[in-house]
Amino acid sequence: MKQTARIISTYAADSSGVCSALYELGGMCVIHDASGCNSTYHTHDEPRWYDQDSLVFISALSEMEAIMGDDEKLVRDITETALELHPRFVALCGTPIPMMIGTDLPAIASEVEHRTGIPAFGLPTNGMHSYLSGAGMAFAAVAGRFADRSLRREPGRSVNLLGLTPLDFSVNGSDGSMRSILEGNGFTVISSWAMGSTLDELSQAGRASVNLVVSYSGLTAARTLQKLFGTPYVVGVPFGVKFSGRLIAALERAADTGCCGAAYLRRPREARPALTLIGESVSAGSLAAAIGEEFGRSARVLCPLETEPGLLAEGDMEAKDEDDLIALLKPSDHILADPLYRPICPGGSEFYPLPSEAFSGRIFRRNIPDLIGSPLNGKGSINL
Amino acid sequence: MLKRIGAEPDETGAAVAIKDAAFPAPFPSGLEYGAPARGMWNIVHTGMLLPEAHQIFVCAAGCLRGVVLTAAEMKAEERFSTVEIREENVLDGDMEELIIDGVTDILNKLPCMPPAVLIFTSCIHHFMSCDLPQVYRVLRERFPQTAFTDCYMNPIMRKSGLTPDQLMRKQLYSLLKPRPKDPKAVNLIGNDLPTDASSELVRMIQKNGFRLRDITWCRTYGEYQEMAEASVNLSTYPSAVAGCEELERRLGQKQLYLPQSFDYDEIEDNLCRLAGCLSIDAPQTAPGRARAERALQGAREVIGDMAVSVDYTATPRPLGLARLLCQHGFRVASVYLDAINEEERGAFGWLRTHVPELMLRATIHPKMRVLPRAGREPVLAIGQKAAYFTGTRHFVNIVEGGGMYGYDGIARLAGLMTGAYLEERDARSLIQAKGLGCACCI
Numbered sequence: 001m002k003q004t005a006r007i008i009s010t011y012a013a014d015s016s017g018v019c020s021a022l023y024e025l026g027g028m029c030v031i032h033d034a035s036g037c038n039s040t041y042h043t044h045d046e047p048r049w050y051d052q053d054s055l056v057f058i059s060a061l062s063e064m065e066a067i068m069g070d071d072e073k074l075v076r077d078i079t080e081t082a083l084e085l086h087p088r089f090v091a092l093c094g095t096p097i098p099m100m101i102g103t104d105l106p107a108i109a110s111e112v113e114h115r116t117g118i119p120a121f122g123l124p125t126n127g128m129h130s131y132l133s134g135a136g137m138a139f140a141a142v143a144g145r146f147a148d149r150s151l152r153r154e155p156g157r158s159v160n161l162l163g164l165t166p167l168d169f170s171v172n173g174s175d176g177s178m179r180s181i182l183e184g185n186g187f188t189v190i191s192s193w194a195m196g197s198t199l200d201e202l203s204q205a206g207r208a209s210v211n212l213v214v215s216y217s218g219l220t221a222a223r224t225l226q227k228l229f230g231t232p233y234v235v236g237v238p239f240g241v242k243f244s245g246r247l248i249a250a251l252e253r254a255a256d257t258g259c260c261g262a263a264y265l266r267r268p269r270e271a272r273p274a275l276t277l278i279g280e281s282v283s284a285g286s287l288a289a290a291i292g293e294e295f296g297r298s299a300r301v302l303c304p305l306e307t308e309p310g311l312l313a314e315g316d317m318e319a320k321d322e323d324d325l326i327a328l329l330k331p332s333d334h335i336l337a338d339p340l341y342r343p344i345c346p347g348g349s350e351f352y353p354l355p356s357e358a359f360s361g362r363i364f365r366r367n368i369p370d371l372i373g374s375p376l377n378g379k380g381s382i383n384l
Numbered sequence: 385m386l387k388r389i390g391a392e393p394d395e396t397g398a399a400v401a402i403k404d405a406a407f408p409a410p411f412p413s414g415l416e417y418g419a420p421a422r423g424m425w426n427i428v429h430t431g432m433l434l435p436e437a438h439q440i441f442v443c444a445a446g447c448l449r450g451v452v453l454t455a456a457e458m459k460a461e462e463r464f465s466t467v468e469i470r471e472e473n474v475l476d477g478d479m480e481e482l483i484i485d486g487v488t489d490i491l492n493k494l495p496c497m498p499p500a501v502l503i504f505t506s507c508i509h510h511f512m513s514c515d516l517p518q519v520y521r522v523l524r525e526r527f528p529q530t531a532f533t534d535c536y537m538n539p540i541m542r543k544s545g546l547t548p549d550q551l552m553r554k555q556l557y558s559l560l561k562p563r564p565k566d567p568k569a570v571n572l573i574g575n576d577l578p579t580d581a582s583s584e585l586v587r588m589i590q591k592n593g594f595r596l597r598d599i600t601w602c603r604t605y606g607e608y609q610e611m612a613e614a615s616v617n618l619s620t621y622p623s624a625v626a627g628c629e630e631l632e633r634r635l636g637q638k639q640l641y642l643p644q645s646f647d648y649d650e651i652e653d654n655l656c657r658l659a660g661c662l663s664i665d666a667p668q669t670a671p672g673r674a675r676a677e678r679a680l681q682g683a684r685e686v687i688g689d690m691a692v693s694v695d696y697t698a699t700p701r702p703l704g705l706a707r708l709l710c711q712h713g714f715r716v717a718s719v720y721l722d723a724i725n726e727e728e729r730g731a732f733g734w735l736r737t738h739v740p741e742l743m744l745r746a747t748i749h750p751k752m753r754v755l756p757r758a759g760r761e762p763v764l765a766i767g768q769k770a771a772y773f774t775g776t777r778h779f780v781n782i783v784e785g786g787g788m789y790g791y792d793g794i795a796r797l798a799g800l801m802t803g804a805y806l807e808e809r810d811a812r813s814l815i816q817a818k819g820l821g822c823a824c825c826i
Contacts, residue, residue, distance in 0.1 A: 001485060001486060003467055003482070004466070004468075004489045004490055005452075006494070007462065009452050009453065010452050010466065010468065011445070013444075013445050014446070015446055030415060034539040034540035035539035036447060036450060037446060038417075039418050040446070042418050043453075049420050050420045050816065055754075056417075058415065058416050058418075059416075060413070060414075060415065060416045062543045063543065063544045064543070066540060081415050084751065085750065095444075096444045096447070096474075096506075096507065097507050097511060097540060099471075100474060100512075126471070127444040127447060128445055128471050130445070340461075363453070363456060363457060363826065
C-alpha cells in the first residue's frame with residue numbers, strides 16, 4: 001500500500017531542509033511547531049549542532065494558540081528574540097498544524113520585519129515534503145532576497161555551488177573537496193550554498209560565470225540566479241575522477257555558451273542494469289555516471305524524493321513508497337543504497353552500503369565517504 | 385559559522401537567582417531551543433518496554449523522522465512501522481480509512497502477528513476530530529488475536545490535560561487484562577528504568593514475601609500480562625501517577641504514589657505508607673539513613689567546594705536534591721530547569737531562604753544557544769543538561785533518577801558524585817546518545 005513503511009526509514013522533512021540550508025548564514029530559523037521538530041532536526045538532521053552555533057528555534061505552539069489563531073504571540077516571541085540576538089535575517093517555516101489552520105507565514109514574517117527592521121521571510125513548509133523541497137525554498141529565498149542585483153557576471157572562470165547541505169554530503173570534507181576540485185581546474189568559487197560561505201559571500205553570487213547545482217535543492221536558486229544575472233547552470237556532483245573531469249568540461253562549456261543541463265545523463269545502458277542505486281536524483285545520477293566511467297558498469301537510479309524528469313536518465317525511476325521500491329528492486333542483483341534500505345532488498349542480491357544523512361541520520365555518519373574527485377574503488381570508497 | 389552582530393547577550397530572562405524567581409514558572413515562555421543532551425527517553429523508547437509489541441506511527445513525514453530513527457538507533461526496526469499522512473489525506477478527510485488500511489497492510493506483511501500493537505496518532509488526528517473509536521473497532525474486528533491500544537504523539541496537547549509523557553506511561557498498561565488478584569503481588573508502574581534491587585523499597589517488598597513486578601523486567605508479553613495479578617501498584621515517578629490511577633479504576637489495583645525523594649522525612653513517610661498498605665512492619669531505616677549520611681559526608685570531603693550544578697533531567701526533584709546537597713555542605717551553584725513541579729514547592733521555599741543566590745537557569749530559552757557554556761570555575765554536574773551547559777567533563781550521567789530510590793539511592797548518588805569528581809568523562813559522546821539505559825547504536 002502507498003504511504004506505509006513496514007521497516008524502512010523516512011527522509012528528513014522540508015522544515016529540516018530549510019534549517020540545514022540556512023544554518024551557516026547567521027540568520028535565525030523558527031519552526032512553527034509544538035515540539036519535536038526541534039529535537040528531530042538537531043538530533044538526526046544536523047551534524048553541526050553540537051560544535052557550531054546557529055539560531056534554530058521552535059515556536060512551541062500550543063493547542064489553545066492554534067485554536068484561537070493567536071499569531072500575535074508568535075510575532076511577539078520572534079520579534080523579542082530577534083532584537084536580543086541580532087540575526088542577519090529571520091526565516092519562519094511551518095509544520096502540519098500551521099498548514100491545517102492556514103497560518104500565513106509570509107505575512108507573519110513581514111510583520112516581524114516591520115517591527116525589527118531585520119529581513120524576514122516565511123517559507124510554506126508543512127512537514128509533508130522532503131528536505132529537498134525545504135532547502136530549495138530557502139536557497140531560492142536567499143537568492144531572491146540577498147543576491148546583490150547590481151553585480152554582473154564577470155569574465156573568467158568562476159562558479160557558485162548550489163544545493164550543498166550535510167543532509168546530502170554529510171560533514172566528511174565533501175564540501176571542501178568540491179571547492180578544491182573546482183579551484184584546481186581554474187575556477188574561482190564565489191560562494192557555496194550553503195556550507196563554508198557567509199551570507200555576504202552568497203550575496204556576491206551574481207559575479208559567477210556559471211553555477212554548479214549539486215542537489216535538487218539547488219535548482220530553484222539556480223533558476224532564480226539565471227533570471228537575475230543570466231548565469232547558466234550545470235547539474236551534477238563531481239564524483240570520481242573521470243566523471244568530475246566531464247563535469248568540469250560541462251561547466252566550461254556552459255560558461256561559454258550559456259547552455260544549461262544535467263551532466264550525468266549520458267552513461268552506459270543495458271536492458272538489465274548491472275547496478276541499482278537508490279537516492280537523491282542529482283547525487284545518485286552523478287554516482288551512476290561516475291560508476292559507468294570508472295567501472296564500465298551500467299546503473300539505474302530509483303529516486304524516492306522530489307525531482308524533475310530532466311534530472312533522471314532513461315531507465316531511472318521515481319519510487320516514493322516502500323512497496324514501489326520492493327517491486328522495482330526485484331530484478332536487481334546489485335544494489336547501492338543507504339543501509340536502512342537493506343531489509344527490503346531481494347534475498348541473494350549484493351548490497352553496497354552508502355549511507356545518507358538525509359535517510360539514516362547520524363547512525364552511519366562515520367561510514368559516509370568523501371567521493372568527490374577521487375577514485376571510487378579506493379580505501380574508504382564504495383568498492384564495487 | 386554564526387557571526388554575532390550585536391553585543392553578546394546577557395543572561396537576563398534565561399537565569400534568575402532563586403530569591404527573585406517566580407513559582408512555578410521562573411522564566412518567560414517564548415521561542416524554544418533544544419540542547420544536544422539526549423539521554424531522556426521518548427515515547428518510542430517507553431513503548432518498546434512492552435515485550436513483543438509492534439509500534440505503528442501515523443503522522444506526517446516530518447513527525448515520523450525522529451521516531452523512525454529512534455527505533456533504528458535502538459536496532460528495533462523490526463518492531464516499528466509507519467503510515468505517512470500526506471496533504472491529500474488532510475484535504476480529503478479520509479484519515480480513518482488511511483489508519484485502518486495502513487495498519488492492516490503493515491500487519492499483513494509482518495513475519496508473525498504480534499500479540500499487541502501500539503498505534504500512535506498525532507496532532508493532525510486531534511485537530512481533524514478523527515473517529516479513533518471507530519478505527520480501533522474495525523481493527524479489533526479484523527485482527528481479533530491482537531490487542532490494540534491507542535497511543536499519542538501529539539505534543540501540541542502538552543499544556544492541555546495529560547502530557548504526552550504521562551499518556552504514554554498510562555497507555556503502556558492499558559492492555560493488561562483483568563485477572564484474579566494475588567494479595568502477595570505488587571507492581572512498580574511507569575518507570576523507564578528498573579529501580580535498584582538494593583533500595584529499601586524493593587528490599588522491603590521482596591523480604592516480606594511479595595512478588596514484585598516491573599515492566600522493565602518483563603521479557604515476554606505473558607510476563608507483562610501477569611502484572612494484572614497485583615493487588616497494589618506503586619509509582620515513584622510523577623508522570624506515572626495518572627497510569628496508576630487509571631489501573632486502580634480499571635482493574636481495581638490499589639495505587640500508592642511513593643515519590644523519588646531526597647527529603648528524609650518524606651522517605652520515612654513513603655516507607656511507612658508502603659508498610660501500612662502491605663500490612664507489614666515498618667522498616668528499620670536508621671542503618672540506611674546512616675549509610676546515606678556517611679556517603680554524603682565522604683563525597684563532600686572529596687569534592688570540597690567545587691561548584692555543583694543539577695538539572696531536571698537527572699531527577700524529577702532537582703530542587704529537592706539541591707536542598708539535600710546544600711544541607712550537607714556542598715556548594716550548589718545552579719539548577720537547570722524550565723518549570724518547577726508543584727511537588728518541589730517546599731524545597732523551593734527552603735532554598736529561597738537558605739541559599740538565596742542559587743541560580744536557576746533555563747534550558748530551552750533561546751539565549752541558552754549563545755550564552756557561554758564553559759564556566760568561569762570547575763563544575764561537577766548532575767545530569768546531562770547541566771553537563772552540557774557548564775561545559776564540564778565531571779558529571780553524573782543519569783536520567784529520570786537513574787533507578788535510585790530512598791536512602792540507598794542517596795548513598796549511591798553520593799558515590800557517583802565522587803566518581804564524577806575523580807574521573808573525567810567525554811560528555812560530548814555520552815550525552816548525545818538517545819534514551820540512556822536503552823540499546824543505542826550511536
